[in-house]
Amino acid sequence: GSDGSGGGGTATPAPGSTDDGTATSAGTVPEPRTYAADELYNIEEWRGSGPLIENRPDEYTGISMLDLPDLRGELTVYLGGGEGGLYENLMWRIQNTYRDFTVTPRKASSSQLANTIIEEATAGSSPADVFWAIDAGSIGIVAENDATVELPERVVRSIPDTFHPTDQWVGTMGRARSVPYNTDEFSAEDIPNDISAFPDDDRFGDAMGWAPTYGAFQSFVTAMRLLEGEDATRQWLEGMQEQNTGTYDNELVVANQVASGELGAGFGNHYYSRLVREERPDAPLELAFTQGDAGALINCSGTEIVKGTDNEELAADFIHHLLSIEAQEFLGTRGYEYPLLPSVPPVGDLPRIDELNPPDLNLAKLSDLEPTLRLLRETGVL
Amino acid sequence: MSRDIHRNPAATPATSTAPDATDGPVGEPVLELDGVVRSYASETAVEELSLTVGDGEVLTLLGPSGCGKTTTLRLVGGLEHPDAGSIELRETPIADADNGTVVPPEERGIGLVFQDFALFPHMTAAENVGFGLDDWDEADRRERVADLLELVDLADHGEDYPGELSGGQKQRVALARSLAPEPDVLLLDEPLSNLDVSLRVSMREEIRRIIDETGVTAIWVTHDQEEALSVADRVGIMNDGRLRQVGRPERIFERPASRFVASFLGRTGFLSGERQADTVATDLGRIDADRIADLDAVQGETVDVLVRPDDLRATPTTEGEAHGRITSRQYQGPSFVYRVETAGGDTVHCLQNHTEVFDVGQPVAVDLVADHPLQWFPRD
Amino acid sequence: MSRDIHRNPAATPATSTAPDATDGPVGEPVLELDGVVRSYASETAVEELSLTVGDGEVLTLLGPSGCGKTTTLRLVGGLEHPDAGSIELRETPIADADNGTVVPPEERGIGLVFQDFALFPHMTAAENVGFGLDDWDEADRRERVADLLELVDLADHGEDYPGELSGGQKQRVALARSLAPEPDVLLLDEPLSNLDVSLRVSMREEIRRIIDETGVTAIWVTHDQEEALSVADRVGIMNDGRLRQVGRPERIFERPASRFVASFLGRTGFLSGERQADTVATDLGRIDADRIADLDAVQGETVDVLVRPDDLRATPTTEGEAHGRITSRQYQGPSFVYRVETAGGDTVHCLQNHTEVFDVGQPVAVDLVADHPLQWFPRD
Amino acid sequence: MSVVDRLVDPLDREETDGRPVGLALLSAAIAAAVLSPLAWIVVRVLQVDTDYALSILARPATVEILLTSLGLVAAVTGFSILLGVPLAFLTVRTDLPFRRFWTVAVALPLVVPSYLGAFTFIMAFGPSGELADVLAPLGIASIPSIYGFPGTALVLTLYTYPYVFITTRASLLSFDQQLVEAARTLGISRWAAFKRVTLPQLLPGITSGALLVALYALSDFGTPALLRLDVFTRVIMVEFNTFGRETAALLSLQLLAITAVILAIESRVGDSTQGAYVGASPNQGSDTTVSLGAWKLPALLFCAVVVALCLVVPIGVLVLWLVRSPETAARIGTEFQWGFALNSTKVSLATALVCAVAAVPVAYFAARHRSRLAELFDRATYVGYAMPGIVLGLALVFFGVWYQSAAGGLSTDLFGADYSPQLYQALPLLIFAYVVRFLPQSVGATRSSVRRVDRSLTEAARTLGRTRSAAFRRITLPLIAPGVIGGAALVFLTTMKELPATLLLHPTGFETLVTYIWGLRESANYGAVAVPALALIVVSGLSMVVILSQED
Ligand SMILES: Nc1ncnc2c1ncn2[C@@H]1O[C@H](COP(=O)(O)OP(=O)(O)OP(=O)(O)O)[C@@H](O)[C@H]1O
């Protein structure tokens, strides 16, 4: 057990280095509790920097990395996506925390890795121990193909049920659908609360952009289909096409286009706008969120243990680390994603996750992409 | 090796093609082609060719362009496979169409000078020449290459690449290259065609000397009649893929087996004549039958008598006494050759001293000055 | 530019290389090379070459292998550019190293038969021949191609690709191709070297006929002495990139300007002799000074007298009376050529009738039978 | 007897009918090996419900995509020829100033991955790109959109025409100039001579380059995806992203059918028996360069524009990123290490080597023994080139894992432990994948160089006592070496750039330049991308110098 409670101090030794020889077992993992910031493990280092990081809380509820079992052994992690190296960076930090722990990430797109794991499972077994990917759909499809094992309750206990709808996987970070808009073109009130208002409003003609090939967009349409039904979704898609909505490759481009005034507004994951702001702090770019519909979907990155691993215990502990306060703070402050640990707030002026009004939807169902794609193709969006 | 070329100049009937004492190989047979056929899609290049070459013998092969000479050499060298027939080297079959025997070229010990040289473009002249000397030790090889370049008069060009050599220089490199490894059998495909006369004469004497010294057996394709006759132990005349006649040079020249063979060795004219009692009547007057070799034509039959330029001499005369008139004149240095068309329409050539200059159109009397029996062929 | 080459035909000493009555071009000058030089990295292929060719004239160019003949033709054809000197065609400069004038080959109207043929491998023989007839209409072209294939005796091979033709056949296609567009000036680089004698003779007569009929001007490189002399209006002899002598065939043959030129036209022998009063003393006895052309050597001076095989006749004799002995014998069909080494060490050749068979080693007396003044050269 | 002898001798032993059985078998084996991943496609396609399959194939969108794909292939191939052939001619046959420089410069675009090219083009020429920023103050409000068909065709052309350039150049260099001389002495103008003599001789070279371009255009994913053009690969990718592996396999099969058609067309155009001839004396010392005269300036301008578009734009954008980018290392998983470049170089070299060795028998057989069989083997090697990298990758994932567990299981049964060599996610499998994809580049270059070696040269060697293999070693090999090395260098270049198969099959932890760039893709930290991207361009650029130095 790592009880380096002298946290906060810059000289705090890493948990692994204070090894007291008593192997941690599942039974000894302490319950989540509330920590003062300086009780945590070097929180200043985990946290990002800059003006957006000014108002971080003084205390957090959850479990600190210091109280988690030591990691010892080797782990192969298939990393789908990874936010430009941020997820990988977190893994390096965790690895460096322990003396005898090696993590080997294998990076590719999340769907590609999901396909790979399924092929591997079909042909024999996968070399992967953990699959961590940026979209719940890929995570879900692997679980559905019977290629994962159940996660222990102690690991997932602090994460709201919305983000671990089955025992097979757990969400790590949240990503909200949003409407980035150009403040020179629109004011906050101009942006409807209801996603279904966009096709009917003339102001959005020739002014919107989307990225239909992007997984998050497809998840959003899937959500709409599940919530509103196929016909309504079709109408919505057709309506947006009549608005001459511009098609882009990814939502970072959409956000950039909005920022430069090329577009009035667009559809995209919330953090892309933050990234653009980071690059161009003065850009007239703001975010709006719809309420309670697919437009307000909060998808998540997720992780799971791949079936056939020899390191099931280690994998579970590793995943537990990803859900620790420190890791959530790390990812949240640097990548602008929503931490899923409720006590870790999102960065800057983003609304808190519980201030958002996501629709009531089982995220695992987002892997039901097939009909969505058919719809997208039939309407000519794809 | 001594060649007695004047054995038995008499008895053979002119039209016979049967082999004969003087037609066989000079030494022990080394190379035997038997009924060899090679066809290409569009035509048959070599047809039923049988030929024996003796040990240490030089056989020159003559024939019109496209008659199959190169193809014959390629068959012997192993670069083409016969469609029928067989080839034996020292009594071992090296190619046999019947049972599929094929000895690869490199195991035949046969050198070949290609008609179009086939020099290795990435090697200098010296490297080309030394190419076949792989198993020689370095010093010997260098010496041999130097000797051969000397021999072909290219000592200065050893370091040149083929692209930097003139036509004749390339040909000499090709020649030196094939001589270098001292093959048992040497096939030469017009090896001197691109050389000037004096070089050609000296080269052929050199090659002949090397052949004699090393006892090489050679087939030498040439289109140069003088070369063919002067260098050869035996001469073979090919036409249309077939061997028409093979034999000692003087025999081929003096007793050609057919009009084709005759017309192939130097300029020829044919006088058509009719056998009458003891003479043959021609446009140039009567010729005594005993001046014509083995004349067994019967009374009244028409024969063609072979006359070469040096058999005839023209003298200017009056229209009335002329046998014909000059239709063309050709300067050859020491002499002129005049073409004369006789009253009866035969064309003959007369060799005249270069001082005897006649004009075209001049009526001339033509005298038969031959001091050997004339060859004749039945009219066909 | 007109050069009066007929001034002063008498006085020139035999060794002079100055132009002379009979050395100028036959017609109006068409092609003029003036001081042309062409060097490659390693050597100078053509050096200070000046030459005038007259309208409708055939100039044959002879010279040892590598002397620069091909390079000369390439310069005229525009495929090489002179490093110095200029070339004029019908008084228009087509290449001038001084001011950089270069008329591209296709605008010169000059046809060229390449020594190594350069046939287009992706075209049939007929397409190759018709290549230069772009602007002819289809029917004319077809007819012209058929005529030319007929001319070179390849009517059956029109559809063959170069890869399917024999060496001689390729050469004939190359020839036909260059004749087809009826160029003004025709450059022939050993155009008949791969052909057999009879084809060569008939082809050269054909070409000469075409040249005469169409008034083409031609430079014809050949290494065949007979071809050079018989086909030419004038003959040029090159050596080492320089033109050594140019003139009418009989003049070149009979009055060669140098030992090199003499030795280049057929087999030559030189008798060293000493001028004594009215005779020249040689190993073959005294020769009257008036049998030797323009002999102005002074008393006691040593000269070399040129004797060709047909100038000499050998007779077997006893050791005591012999002038020398036979060292080799070469069969040439109608005749033998014997090499005789004289007591004094001179080598001469004698042309004998083929009936006169002597053995090597035979002591012989050699008679001078020449009926023309003998050429001499100062001993060098 | 050397190793080569021992290898070559039995292989090239001819039967009496002149067909070398050993060589044919070896060619067949190589062809079969590179075709083997197709088996996976077939297996997956068989799992597709027939009605669904038919509905996919027949839906109007599929037809439209088919037409777009074909149109793109046609346009890119056509434009590549229009760029590549004149550039090759200019740099080989004319007195263009700074010929050496231009030769390297116009070949270099090949080292820029087309996706990187496309990306930088968007940055430069897209709406609100750098160019738009420059032009906006000048009152130029809009430039033609870089997106869609024209843009895709443009970018693909700019980054693939060097294939045509290089192969055409090789043919031009080995082309017997005497033939042009002959044409010109027959009064044919330079241009007509080019058309009637040079061009037919170059055709095999041009088409072999054009084939690579066509198949590249057909199989490339990155460029059309970035430039938003719906082509086959993009649809296949979408299927993959949505876990329709079977459907993707089905579409891949359709793609391969198109490939087969393209291959068939190419063999008709480019492989005439008379083609690829080279005279005994290519480039005989004489100076036959074409003088450009008044055309010198336009020619220079032409080269400069091409180079500016292909090289200056992407490198400029990358450098701009490099200098502009803020220091945000936190978002980068791993710092850039030169070891990544080393890794890239190592696998690429290994692949190039394997391709060079594997290409020789196939190419030799195809060039020397013109038969349907030889041609079939030769063409078979091209199929993998058009196989989308991801399809190939997944196929090999399947085979790799299957082998691993089968061999491992067997070994465990027999010896009680798993002694089977690691194959899956190990370098051999990755290299095999590269070979499957890029072998044709090697085969093409080698084939045309074999064809250029006059048969009589090996015959001469053999009459001088050399065995078939010795003749091959001493004569053929040195003469084809430029082709073999050039082909290998092409393979090297493309391997350096390859992404999809690398992502699927690289050993875990084995980071290469492209996987690293890919990892940064989402970071929006373009400055970080610039370093590895420039490293990739530099390393590949060096190998381009190798290719071009083979020429003289
Ligand atoms: N590869 C080939 N394909 C088709 N026909 C061929 C081929 N090679 C040669 N021939 C034909 O075979 C015949 C004989 O050719 P070969 O080369 O043996 O002639 P040759 O006697 O050497 O002639 P030359 O004296 O002109 O060199 C010719 O008519 C030629 O056209």
Ligand SMILES: Nc1ncnc2c1ncn2[C@@H]1O[C@H](COP(=O)(O)OP(=O)(O)OP(=O)(O)O)[C@@H](O)[C@H]1O
């Ligand atoms: N490209 C070249 N590079 C270097 N030297 C060359 C080149 N071409 C020719 N030479 C040299 O120039 C000289 C003249 O060559 P050229 O081809 O003109 O000779 P030639 O008189 O035609 O000889 P041949 O009768 O043998 O054909 C030769 O010594 C040759 O080696």
Ligand SMILES: [Mg+2]
């Ligand atoms: Mg031949």
Ligand SMILES: [Mg+2]
């Ligand atoms: Mg020459």
